[in-house]
Amino acid sequence: MEYKLAMRQASVLLCIGLQHRDFNFLQGQMKLENQQIMALFNKVMKKFYKHLYAIASKEIESALPRLKDVALEPHSISVEDDLNDAAKKVEDEMRAQTEGLLNPELLQQYAIVGRESDLEKALQNGAGRIPSGGLVSVKSSREMSEKRGKQKDGQESGKRQKKDERGSKSNKKRKH
Structure with a gap:
């Protein structure tokens, strides 16, 4: 020009x-x-x-580089099929996670250790039914020494509190 x-x-x-x-x-x-x-x-x-x-x-x-012509083609999978496949993958992942949490070996730590007769005795006290609160008390057959050993290994709560020279516990306040 x-x-x-x-x-x-x-x-x-x-x-x-x-x-x-x-x-x-x-x-x-x-x-x-x-x-x-x-x-x-x-x-x-x-x-x-x-x-x-x-x-x-x-x-x-x-x-500047030249622009290339882009040819748009439809996908071979419909949107509905793609969404269904993604939903199946998510469901499978969720099942795998929940199955890992419900592993019997992990739940064994919460199992009631004892005999069937102890559970039956506890149920007989409640007339054969589980109480409305849902709690059943079963007497433990473990020794006290076993319980203390477990507390010392993993917890600090087994330590005794110090007493002062009067014999009362130091962290409790005296009532006047």
């Missing part, structure tokens, strides 16, 4: 740009008013900007 300047536009550009003259000098030499000189200068600057912008945009376009 080629831009041509009028003679007056070219003279305004040369006087201001190359000769460093001001508008008062141009007003006397060209016999134009300040507003006319300013209008000519604006038109020259717009043409100059358009020319430089065209050059820069051509250079940028040549450096």
